[in-house]
Amino acid sequence: MASSSTSHNGFYYYVVMIVFSTMVVACAGSFYQDFDLTWGDNRAKIFNGGQLLSLSLDKVSGSGFKSKKEYLFGRIDMQLKLVAGNSAGTVTAYYLSSQGPTHDEIDFEFLGNISGDPYILHTNVFSQGKGDREQQFYLWFDPTKNFHTYSIIWKPQHIIFLVDNIPIRVFKNAESVGVPFPKNQPMRIYSSLWNADDWATRGGLVKTDWSKAPFTAYYRNFKVTEFSSMHSNPNSGAEWQTTELDAFGRRRLRWVQKYFMIYNYCNDFKRFPQGLPAECSRSRF
Secondary structure, eight states: OOOGGGGGGOGGGOOOOOOOOTTOEEEOOOHHHHEEEEESGGGEEEEGGGTEEEEEEOSSOOEEEEESSOBSSEEEEEEEEOOOSOOTTEEEEEEEEOOSTTOOEEEEEEEOOSTTSOOEEEEEEEBTTBOOOOEEEEOSSOTTTSOEEEEEEEETTEEEEEETTEEEEEEEOOGGGTOOOSOSSOBEEEEEEEEOTTTTTGGGTSOOOGGGOOEEEEEEEEEEEEOGGGGGOHHHHHHHHHOOOOHHHHHHHHHHHHHTEEEEGGGOTTTOTTOOOGGGGSOOO
């Protein structure tokens, strides 16, 4: 459990400056242009001229959307404001995924809770159909009061999860020790709001209170920075493939993992009695 004493650290007000090559291709369009509403009937809505999107959940159905394009490497930014009040039993998922039994996936999932209790941010990485790489965090702010930016940096050598530009997790390419890494399958961006009260809140002990429905989450300021186009420039390729966290970013990562991480599969010896996964022995940075 994160201690309230950590607030004095002042880290809340910093941002991580990740330097990319000037060859990246960045675009920020409208939700009409970039996404399709995929399920939930009128529970998924785009408004404000395409600049705002909402997903809702009621007792009949949740809702979701997906990107029109697929991406192979890049930085994905999205601002979310999560379901307010008693959100127990709900899950707001925001993730990249390919399709098929050997799919790759990079997950943010926000597990709701009763009013006054913190959301749990659940992260996972799937490669060639295998996941089981969960890390979970409390956030250092109330994600229902304002919009906050949730980002994924996906490169051939690592995946970085960021919240308000602060890195919370790094998953490094460990193919050298036999661990598959998602680098060959283009992925779409997906999001959904759905009922998971069989497991989402305290392992399913707290159920969804449907008298509080509809539950609604909001999205804005989507931006994607594609890296794949840089392959055409041999002078820029090495730079974008090797950029990692600088010293400042590593300090922020250690801060988050010390004070706000509540589960790490790499520390779960009971779950892996035959030995931790191979990637767990590698440096976090």
